[in-house]
Structures are given as C-alpha cells and as structure tokens.
Amino acid sequence: MSRTGETTGETSKASASSQTNAADQRRRTNIIYIVYLIAALDITWMFLQFSVTPYLAKKLGFDTLWFGYLQTTVGVIQLLGGPMFGRFADLFGARVALSLACASTVVFFLLLAIADHPAMLFIHKLPTVFMHVLPASQMVVADLSEPEKRADALSKLGLCFGVGMIAGSTLGGHLNTRYGETFTACVGAVGSAFSLLLVLKFIPKTTKVQAPKTNTDSETKGKSVFSVGEITRLMKFPGVARTFVVKVVAGLPSGIFQVMFSIIALEFFKLQPEQNGYLMAYFGIVQMVIQGAVIGRLTARYSENSLLLLSIGVSSLVGLGQAYMQNVFQFCLTVVPMMFSLSVFNVITDSMLTKSVPSSDTGTMLGLCASVQSLLRTVGPTAGGFLYVNYGISSIGLIQFVVNIAVFVHLLQRRLKKTTEQKE
Template sequence: MNTPRDNFTSNSAELLKRKSGAMSSFSVIDTGNEEVVRENYIKDKMDENNSVNFFGRHFNRFVMVTHINIFLYSCGFWIQLAVFPYLTKQLGADPVTFGYLQTTFAVVQLAGGPLFGRFGDLFGSRQAMMLAFASASVSYFLLFISSSIPLLFVSRLPSVFMHAMQAGQMIVTDVCSPSKRADALGKLGISYGVGMVVGPMIGGIVSRLFSIEKGALVACVLSLVSIVITFLYVPASVKKSAASQDSNIFSLSKILRLLRAPGAFFLLTIKMGTGVPMGIFQSMFSVVALERFQLPPDQNSYVMSYVGVMAMMVQGVGIGYVTKSFDQNRILAGSAMSLMLGYFMMTFASNMWHMCAVFIPLIVGLTFQNVVTTSALTRTVSSADTGAMLGLSMAVNSLIRSVSPTVGGYMLTRFGFESFGYLGCAVSAVITGVLFYRARKEEGHVVKP
C-alpha cells in the first residue's frame, strides 16, 4: 500500500519539470548542485502533503510521531537510569563494578552505532526505529528480572541497537529538506529534554510505591508502546537508492568511504575535540556535586532539571533563529568560543550557584555544536548513506563515553576539579582558532545548514 510519501516520490520528476522555473528562488546549500535543489524541492512538497494542523500551526505528521517516540524513549531511558544505581547497590555492586557496567554500556553502543545506521539505510527508518525500541524493551526487561550482577551485565548487551535518537534523526533527515534540517534536528532535543525531566520523576514514584525493579518494567512497557506507534504511523519506506548500494550491514570499505566524504572527517574531528572535555566533565559531575559542593540528592535533581530546561530553550528557540542568520562555520566557531568561556569560568567555580552560571555558555555551545555538526554530516553524503553517517556521529559520542570515566577519575584525583576547566578551555581555544580561520578562508563560499 503506497504512502503519501511513496505517491509523491513517484511523481517528483514531473513536478520538477513543471516547476523548474521556480527553483532559482529556493534556498539551496550549493548553488552548483542541482541534486540538492531537487532534494529541497521534493521534501518541501512532501512536507506540504503530510502536514497536520496543531493549535493553528502546521507540522509534518511523521516528525510529530517521531517527537512522541523520542519523548517515550527519553522517559524510559531516564526511568531506568534513575533506578539503575540503586538496583546495582541492592545486588551488591561496588563503585568499581558500577563503573564497569557503565563502560560496558558505552562500548556496546559504540559497536552498534555504525551498524544501526547502515541498517536504517538498507531497510528504512521505520524498521530502524522499531529495532531501537525492541532492543530497549529487551534491555529493560532483563534489568527488571536481574537477580545477580552477571545478569546486570547481560542486560547491557541488547543496548547495542538502542539508538532511538539516531533513528529519529534518520526520519527527520528523510522527510525534511536540507534547508530546514538543522532546525528540525535541534527540536528533537526538546522532546528528549521533556522526557529527561519527566522520566526520573516517574521512576522515583514507581520505586517508592512499588519497588526499584518496577521502574525498569515501566520503561520496558513504554518501549513496547513506541514499537506499536512506529508500526502504525511511520511510513514503511525504504530509500530508493538503497537497492543499488552494497547490501552488507557491516562494510569497512563503506565506513572508510564515508570518512573520505568532503568535510566529513573535519566535522567528526571537531565533534570529538569538543566532546572529550565535556564527556570527562559529565562523567565526573555526580562525584564533584557530592564531594566538592556537598549537593544533596533533591538539589541534584533540581540542577538536572535546570540543565534540561535550558537545553530545551536553546533547541526550541535559538537553533531556528541562528541557523537562518549565520553560516555553518561561524556557528561552529561561535559555539567553540562559548564552550571556551564556560570552561574558563569553571576554573573559578567554588559553589553550585557559580556552576549554574557556568552551565549557560556550556549548554549553548554544546547544543549548537551538536545540532550543526549532525546536520552538516548528513549533507556530506548522498541520501542513501545518511543513516550510516549518523551512525558514525553517534559512535563518536559512544567512544567518548567509553574513555571519559577513566580519564576523568584520574584527572580529578591527580589534578583536581579545576583541571576539567583548563583542559576544556585549551581545547576549545584551539578549535575556535581553527574554525575562525576556516570561516575567513571560505567567506563567500560557506555552506549554510
């Protein structure tokens, strides 16, 4: 049964022929790239044909369903994250074992990210989203029935394909034109942020009224609900160009070819450079909050909510305005400068009020950097390979999470909390200089997100 998307795509050539005279008025990424003009036109028309009216505003129905799924995914993830430390302690895990569990999760996700992206390229974004939630439901159910530490480790293994945010980015990339992609990708963070606030609250209530394990069961049920929603409301469409590509899910040559795509390696390097200091800081923040700032659990929850709300504001309001007003290189340079300022302020922070001020430039810089690099990476390759490229982007995040706890623990013990600020400030200063140099060099020829 053909979806509206399928029907439109089959007639796109005729529509383009009739409207070719209007194409010069479209906002395009590269004025010499006719294929990009074509993609902008097709996806803008798809957006018109599949829009729904919600409180007087028009939204793409597939994007709306994706937001619902991302909210449910975030709720489930943060529910289990809230109960996981208490469950591990209940089963007798010491801090070292807990660290091993975190590392296991990060390594498994690192291995699965590129494979998941390739799966989405070959079989479609709906199947990828369903696979992500199936993996999540199995992982949460195993956590629910875990009665020993070995079972806790086993419960981490299905998370190899638990990449619902990546699947959501794939759907948005499929249905949104390049000119609207950065804003649409950024707004996914709003739904995730709402789940980040609601999830721990649900987990706490369930744990208090029933038991710690029941929180994991609730997360499992939410994941199963998302599978049904995805099956019913996301179109079962496979990318048209996928059939001509290598059909192997794992292809080292494909990964190397993606890394050689113009601009891809540079963007991934920037993502890695800005991500490492932040990953180290995030991995040690709970320890710093407890030992340096003596933050009780309830106040720690307030700080997390503050961070979540601020991130939602930046993603919901700031991304759309800034990406329309400035080019990619200048946004990246500005975000690196914002991170540099935040890390510099961190070196002087002596209480949690200071840290709340530090979070402002850090969140602004990191949010813009993540959204712009993700959007730009999807445009370095053809539409047939966007899933695999998003997988590489996610793999960078997983790699950072794999090494950050070890490096962060060593830095905190050996050099103190201030070392996080010194490292971040130095790295961000170098990246800022590189990006401003690149922006000046390419002025007049920059790519707009």
C-alpha cells in the first residue's frame, strides 16, 4: 500500500509539474505575442514619421547636405545609446526598458509636432538615444524563447517590421497629404502612448529565466549602466568577437546600399514618390514572406553556421547583380535574394551572439547588435555618397561582392579546418 501511495504521489507531482510548465509556456507565448504587437506598432509609427520629416525639413529650408547631417545625428545618438540601453534592460528589467523606449517615442513625436525652426528638427532627435523598442522587443523574445527556437522567434519580429513598414508608409502618406505634418506627428504620439500602455499592462517586470533574488539587488547596486568595461567584456566570451566582426564587416556594404537607396531611387531610377511607395510596399511584402514562412523552416533543418554561410554567399551575388543593374525591373529581381540574405544574416548573427553570453547579458548583447545598425547609419551616408558621386552605383555593388566573398571564403576555410580536426 505504501509503495502504491508513493507511486501515486509521484505521479500526481509529475502531473502537477507538467501542468505548471505548460501554463508557464502559455504565459510566455502570450507575452511574446504582445511584444510582436508592440514591435509592429512601433515600426508603424516610425514609418509614419518618415512621411513627415523630409517634407518638414524642406519647408524649414534644409537642403540635401543638411538633411544628411540630420540623419547622421540620429545614427551617432543611437550608436552611443544602443549598448547603454541594452545594459539598462539587463539591470532594470524588460518592462522598465520598454516603457522608457515608448515614452521617449512619445516625446519624439511631440517635439516633431511643434518643430517650427531648423534647430527644433535636431532637438527632436535627442530622444532617439532611448528609442530602442525593436531591440528591447528582441531582448524579451530572446529571454522567453527556448534556445533551439530563438532564431525562429526573432525572425517573427522581422515579419512585424514588414507589417509596420507597409501600414506606416500608407497611413503616413494619407495623413500628411490630407491633414499636414503636425497632425500626423500627433497621431504618432498618440499611437506611441498606446504602445506604452500595452507595455505597462502586459509585460512583466523581468523576463530573465534565471533571476535569483538573493543576488539581483546587490549586483544591480554595484553595476553601472554606463560601464564600458561591463559592456565590452562580452567580447571575451568564446566566439563572440569573431561573430561580431563578421556582423560588422559583412553587413557594412549592404548597409551602405540601404542608406543610399533613397538617393538611388530618386537620381538613378528617377522614381516618383508614388512609385517609390509601391517599391517600399514590395520590400515589405517580400520581407514578411521570408521572415514569416521561410526562416523558421530553415532554422529547423539547418545549423546556424550553415545558414550564416548561405546568407553571406547570397549577399555577395546580390552585390554583383546590383553592380550591373540598369533599371528598376532588374533591381526588383535582386530584391528577393537581397531581403533573404539580409533577413537570415541579421537573425542568425543575433541568435548566435545571444546564445554565446549568459542569459543575464542578452540585453547588453542585443544593444551592441543594434549599435551596428546605428554605425551603418552614421558612416553609410558619407561612404555611400563618396562612392556614388565618384564611381557610380556599380562601385557599391562591387564592394559588397568582394567583401562578402572574402568573408565567405574565410568562414568556409575555418569550417573545413574544424571538420578535419574533428575527424582526426
């Protein structure tokens, strides 16, 4: 009887444990879905802003050079703010970090709405130091998703990006045409305030799997958000520095093309605003399909190292195609492999880097990843402008081809060498 009772007790405990795990998994999944909604809304408001700033800048007397300075200012501010924001999220939790990002977005739009002087356009960019909703969303998803499913979960944020790109561009264009820049900026402020409410209502204080209360308070008091040493120490973990260098070097040429695309569309392709809007919608649709239906299946079948090699190889071929394209139709043919390589490359490198550091540092790591995009926005306009003016659009594509082929060969040699050593 006692053995039977013990067996029954163990069975009931196991059943209760499995029910608890299932409930915890459902809770995590629901939070991730809310994060996807917050990310999609944030991208919508950002693309809505893209339909305001250029026209407002033109009204205030900005020429192409000064508008470039404005964009570079944003890149520098976010380059400095990205790693600090990531560390802030690790120390103070997901809800506080996302709340700060959304509140900064509200201030950003309110300053844009009252901008009536060229200096105000620069001032309204200052809150971008904390405007890292997408990296913060990546942090929450990375914390709550299982390691083997992390790449797929992160890729769904790219799907949100596509939805936001289409919705924001369309909504911003209509609102700006009918009601003007001020009203459109106010809509962005209201929308960002709604996102803030979603964060306060549904996002838990912390999403870290391991958060022992005995150490957290004392560790937080002894650590600084502005500690450069605490941020850069992540590079000492095995494989982190190498993957991060690959992310910067292989991503820079394609990043230059992305930064220069508005100029290329205007001067090289001679596109009208309406045609450019259709092209952006095409980008969004392609990205949605790749992020939502392709990357998850690839990560389930192939290793991350194999997918990293694939994305870099495809990117080199895309660069070669862009070097010799002559019209919009030819460019559209390169869009699908271009978006595929960009999406896979960004998702895989982010996933590899977050897996290489402790769970307590995933926010700081993703902040460093976000700073790579800010670096591209900082150096991209200058480097891309120099190449385009002096050597034409083909130079940008050829550099992408050469750099990515070199990185591809290097990684392939390392992989073959490692395989040979394992066999021996």
